[in-house]
Amino acid sequence: MRKVAFYTLGCKLNFSETSTIARQFEERGYERVEFSESADIFVINTCSVTENADKKCKQVVKQAKKTSPNSYVIIIGCYAQLKPQEIATIKGVDAVLGAAEKFRLFEVLNDFEQKDTVQLCASEISQATDFNTAYSYGDRTRTFLKVQDGCDYNCAFCTIPLARGNSRSDTVENILKAAKEIAATNVKEIVLTGVNTGDYGLINNERVHTFFELVQELDKIEGIERFRISSIEPNLLSDEIIEFVAKSKKFVPHFHIPLQSGSDEILRFMRRRYKTSLYNERIEKIKKLMPNACIGVDVIVGFPGESNEHFMETYNFLHSLDISYLHVFTYSERQNTKAAEMGNPVPKSVRAERSKMLHSLSDKKRNFFYESQLGKTKTVLWENEVKENKIFGFTENYIRVNQPYNVSLPNTLQEVELKDFDLSTSNITVNAIPVSELV
Numbered sequence: 001m002r003k004v005a006f007y008t009l010g011c012k013l014n015f016s017e018t019s020t021i022a023r024q025f026e027e028r029g030y031e032r033v034e035f036s037e038s039a040d041i042f043v044i045n046t047c048s049v050t051e052n053a054d055k056k057c058k059q060v061v062k063q064a065k066k067t068s069p070n071s072y073v074i075i076i077g078c079y080a081q082l083k084p085q086e087i088a089t090i091k092g093v094d095a096v097l098g099a100a101e102k103f104r105l106f107e108v109l110n111d112f113e114q115k116d117t118v119q120l121c122a123s124e125i126s127q128a129t130d131f132n133t134a135y136s137y138g139d140r141t142r143t144f145l146k147v148q149d150g151c152d153y154n155c156a157f158c159t160i161p162l163a164r165g166n167s168r169s170d171t172v173e174n175i176l177k178a179a180k181e182i183a184a185t186n187v188k189e190i191v192l193t194g195v196n197t198g199d200y201g202l203i204n205n206e207r208v209h210t211f212f213e214l215v216q217e218l219d220k221i222e223g224i225e226r227f228r229i230s231s232i233e234p235n236l237l238s239d240e241i242i243e244f245v246a247k248s249k250k251f252v253p254h255f256h257i258p259l260q261s262g263s264d265e266i267l268r269f270m271r272r273r274y275k276t277s278l279y280n281e282r283i284e285k286i287k288k289l290m291p292n293a294c295i296g297v298d299v300i301v302g303f304p305g306e307s308n309e310h311f312m313e314t315y316n317f318l319h320s321l322d323i324s325y326l327h328v329f330t331y332s333e334r335q336n337t338k339a340a341e342m343g344n345p346v347p348k349s350v351r352a353e354r355s356k357m358l359h360s361l362s363d364k365k366r367n368f369f370y371e372s373q374l375g376k377t378k379t380v381l382w383e384n385e386v387k388e389n390k391i392f393g394f395t396e397n398y399i400r401v402n403q404p405y406n407v408s409l410p411n412t413l414q415e416v417e418l419k420d421f422d423l424s425t426s427n428i429t430v431n432a433i434p435v436s437e438l439v
């Protein structure tokens, strides 16, 4: 039996796609092994957003070749679509597949036997028009289900449309089928994933469905206890979606909403499709209907032309919002983007300083949010992670909690009371007491 191993860099979408490609191999009789083990074939799913994507890719290839010098190494993913020629020069790489080819690797590569030259199969991104259903399974207690791919927005800093193509979606029918398959495997939580998830519904460039329709249909699925929306653009997070989630027993009160900048001028330079006033409205609406909702925010520091005043506008805006944590990205120039041609770069040391300030603000926001939840009763989905005899999991509103390990807990939902901060863990968590043990 030939052995195959996988390595995934980047986002939830990549994880769902790696997992689906792995199942293709398993269905054909291959044995899936850990990346650290020896294998006949290695598939490396890359990311273009990762800083130093090239270095990281080289490192992973080297690692594969060290354990298995005669293995066949395939590179797929966003970096493979953007820089196929560059990747083909990396020592040890046997094949590079683009976005239109990555799900057809058996057809394209056939025997996985080394050739004299690298097999380079990366069509123009305009050829990536198919939608391939994908979900992760077996790696985690939560499953990432891909419902949408690509993006028709044109944000000035972003290479994703170049790497993943136009916005396109799975049919509601296929997604419900996948959700039922997932439910049959005893997974309790599905995270809806896409590049621009809120833009769900375009099939062959026609709007066939809306994201709201999908949400309503998924809510009826038996066997899945929780749905989480991975990330949604503020201009696509409509009142009707917020109102539905507030009433739903399955869609959890957790939103991740990219902001990117708290300055309207920088948002315009970035070609984002909203102003801060709309963003503020969205947060207020969520918090009015779901006071305990967790809200995460993406923000970029050091975009070209971001002055101290712009940055302080962002800082003060974020400070004023009732949000729970930040994902801070330091801007870095990307080839073939509008932002890279804008000039007026922010010095790297200033970018780093601003990033530090926002990381510290994020810690304060998270601690404040966690503190506001102490004493409340929440439901935890216990995960497989065990450290120092503690088990970890997330509440519906995305608080990371722990309690002493018990073999019966992984992948179960349990009502707990949130007691106090556990400062002994590297990432702050909350100690939880099962409600059944409270006197």
Ligand code: SF4
Pocket (backbone or CB within 6 Å): 151, 152, 153, 154, 155, 158, 159, 160, 161, 195, 196, 233
């Ligand atoms: S919405 Fe903007 S940032 Fe997000 S994937 Fe599309 S172009 Fe990139």
